[in-house]
Amino acid sequence: MRIGVLGTGVVGQTLSGKLASLGHETMIGTRNVEAALARTTAEMPGEQPFGPWHHEYPDILVGTFGEAAAHGEVVINGTRGAVSMVVLELAGAENLDGKILIDVANPLDFSQGMPPSLTVSNSDSLGEQIQRTYPGARVVKTLNMVGAPVQVAPAQVGDGDHTLFVAGNDGDAKDAVANYLREWFGWREIVDLGDITNARAMEMYLALWIRLLMAGGPMFNIKVVR
């Protein structure tokens, strides 16, 4: 499948690396292709400098945000939440129209240090902002509640016995994404919370996730026990 992954950070790297290893025609999108490939320092903890990283994944195409979105039959928003709306504008509504847009981003505000707060929460969410702004896109919020290494390898945490959530307005798109998550990464327990307003709950959970991350690293998730 042709997949466009927006963002060259740890989430974009991890998702596109895994998808390419599965044989998908993956294009990773960035603002400035030459500048990204010339980058030799990492921007955030957990990611590799993009230039050396791409040497390890020569099959992954690198394009602008618009080119990556146009390339993808499915588009993944793997950018930092603080820049997601700008990135999607650069990606272009015409390149998202009718497509499944998997929104993995969290609107974290690191300006006051750790732990971050959220730039939007409680009565709105980034997932809703994206769906409102791109009504032609079929937005499915998911994967944002686990760290990048868990996103692509849930079995590495507790033998995969934990819960992933999805939310979105388009039931067929959610079903398709749930199937992708099972096939691509091996997710087993996937809970559909309902429409895209449930992105509020999924993003507000990050306050707890961040504190658990700070206490014990990224290799964890929660399981809903009934």
Add this chain to the structure above:
Amino acid sequence: MRIGVLGTGVVGQTLSGKLASLGHETMIGTRNVEAALARTTAEMPGEQPFGPWHHEYPDILVGTFGEAAAHGEVVINGTRGAVSMVVLELAGAENLDGKILIDVANPLDFSQGMPPSLTVSNSDSLGEQIQRTYPGARVVKTLNMVGAPVQVAPAQVGDGDHTLFVAGNDGDAKDAVANYLREWFGWREIVDLGDITNARAMEMYLALWIRLLMAGGPMFNIKVVR
């Protein structure tokens, strides 16, 4: 032990009922004792009308908020978060000074219907407001992330194999509360998130909790899987 429980709703009823059954000298606090005992209709889903409920628990003392707080060696804030600050003012700082104050409340705003939003979140929390306003109290936030029936009987969900969180500035108070939670209710896995600012994470989780409640009822919790 003498325990003061503030609030006559489902949380106050459930906690004080269980504590009294364990033999603790429990006083439940309300705004107006006579009016509470005369109440024959429930105010929120899941609670019993207070008058008939108290007939089932004649050993439980009923007092004003101030009397219940004065009575308790330990005080539990089991009120609705939207009224907690008013209730604590009625309870009186002098009746909280030096005491462990277990804060179970969530600042839920039901004014726009279901699901509620939070009246305070992201850069502050009810737990912090309480600790700031009553610096002499030893505030420990806990139990707010599970429904009342789970609070007192964690083994009824997944054989008790799930996670409870605590947060607060006073390490000795948190240790004491963790021991109470083990002894009183049988909690096993208790994670200390850190100081009271972590109440933000614990309260913001309610957005997810509410949606899971609406989907499948209150008998659930999350387990942190590493």
